[in-house]
Amino acid sequence: MSDLKRTPLYEKFQENGAKTVDFGGWELPVKFSGIKDEHHAVRERAGLFDVSHMGEVSVTGDDAEAFLQYLVTNDIKQLAAGVAQYTAMCYEDGGTVDDLIIYKLDVNNYLLVINAANEAQxxxxxxxxxxxxxxxxxxxxEVAQLAVQGPEAEAIVQSxxxxxxxxxxxxxxxxxxxLAGIQSLVSRTGYTGENGFEIYCAWxxxxxxxxxxxxxxxxxxxALCGLGARDTLRFEAKLPLYGQELSKDISPVEAGIGFAVKVKNEDDFIGKAALKAQKENGAPRKLVGVEMIDKGIPRTHYAVFSDDQKIGEITTGTQSPTLNKNLGLALITRDYAEKGHEVEVDIxxxxxxxxxxxxxxxKRS
Known part of the structure; x- marks a missing residue:
């Protein structure tokens, strides 16, 4: 994996016995002590993640606000300095370019945090x-990002x-x-369903x-945590992952993040007409939760059926470490999306x- 990119914490992975994998062109830890142990540590205590592979883009200038208002689906004009916003960039047909977080640092000064695999595009x-x-x-x-998540996260970072x-x-x-003598941006956004912080500092x-x-x-x-626990944690909290719950073929409305799509504003944005139609008429597909009745784990791309008709597929599935159930997220035809409806998963x-x-x-209490 010598041709893969590495974050500034690669030596820390080695020192702590991490197992690394290729993730979007980066050599990153999938686990340290074990995925389930790390998952439970975040739910019960705290976990530390390296998220430095994420992309960061600076947007400044007198027209920065107007430009971002046209570029993304949420309402940038709502932001005050010191506030972040979850949003998406879309194609004209409503498909998703990427989901991202925008930080308003000051007037006409914004930081965009984008997915690592999508950085270049x-x-x-x-x-x-x-x-x-x-x-x-x-x-x-230039920017590294660490995440500290879990019930004890605030006490740890506050110290x-x-x-x-x-x-x-x-x-x-x-x-x-x-923070410990290091100039940092400390945000409370999170990708685990727990309380905690994302911390940005110099690389x-x-x-x-x-x-x-x-x-x-x-x-x-x-606990030191890798990508495996990060995925099971965000899955349980129904936080989407680009390439699975979101893609160029899956709109934010279909993926259940319609709250980040503001179509009632007068301002235009890329994909507004298509997304407005989906919000007003209902998207053709809907992201739903699936619990297995029979034995088996629903995995990504497994087909979902109702009465011998294929109605969609699993986007993410696993055995939930917190609930100890075999669960999946499935993007299916909306006519079959009612809770309690029985389906079949091709395993x-x-x-x-x-x-x-x-x-x-x-959902944390």
């Missing part, structure tokens, strides 16, 4: 639609700074926070920050009974 897409006084810069190689973190609300952030500062968080979390049962050539259930599968 996203940056090209953003540049190709730029107009007016806008400066766009890919700063992915590293004199700045109060308690007043950082959900999808809010503080910039220029001194070269990441190893020192990792060590500081690991040391501070030792007495709290902090290695055999039809297995399942039932449509509510989502998210897990």
């Amino acid at each position: 996203d940056f090209e897409w953003i540049q190709s639609h730029a107009g007016g006084n806008v400066n766009i810069k890919n700063i992915s190689n 590293l700074t004199g700045v109060s973190l308690d007043d950082i609300g959900f999808f809010n952030f503080k910039n220029h926070v001194d 070269d500062d990441a190893p020192r920050l990792w060590d500081a968080i690991q040391a501070a979390g030792e007495s709290k049962g902090l 290695r050539g055999k039809r297995k009974k399942a039932i449509i259930i509510g989502t998210p599968f897990y």
Whole structure:
């Protein structure tokens, strides 16, 4: 895997016995101690993730707000400095270019956080639609990102700074926070269904920050976590993954993130007409939860049937570590999406009974 890109924390993976895999062209840890152990640590205590493979794009200039308002589906004008927003970029037909988070750092100064596997195509897409006084810069190689998630996350991170973190609300952030002597942006966004923080710092500062968080979390049962636990955690909370729940062929409305699509505003955006039609008339497909009745785990791309008719497929499926049930997310024809409807999942050539259930599968109290 020598040709894969590495984050500044690669040596920390090696020191802590991580098993690494190719993820979107990056050599990243799939696990440290074990996926289930790491998953339970985040639900019960805290976990530390390296998310430095994510892409970051700076958008500044007098026309930055107007440009982003046209580029993405959510309402950028709602943002105040210190607030972040989940949104999507779409094609004209409503298919998804990517889902992303936008941080408003200041007036006409925004940070876009995009998916690692889409970094090159996203940056090209953003540049190709730029107009007016806008400066766009890919700063992915300058910024590292760590995530601390779980019930003990706030106590752990708070111990590293004199700045109060308690007043950082959900999808809010503080910039220029001194964390263990390292200048950081601390946000409360999350991709696990738990409380916690995403922390951005300079690329070269990441190893020192990792060590500081690991040391501070030792007495709290902090676990080092890889992509495996990150996936099972976000799955239980029904947080979409691009390439599975979202794609160029799956719209945000179909994927259940219609809340990030504001079609009633007067402002136009790319894909607005198609997405407005889906919101007003109902999207042809809907993302639903599936619980297996028969034995078997529903995996990505497994076909879903109702009365011998294929109605869709599994986007993500696993045995839920928290609930100890075989669960899946399925994108199916909306006529069959009612809770309680029995379906069948084709698991290695055999039809297995399942039932449509509510989502998210897990929601913290």
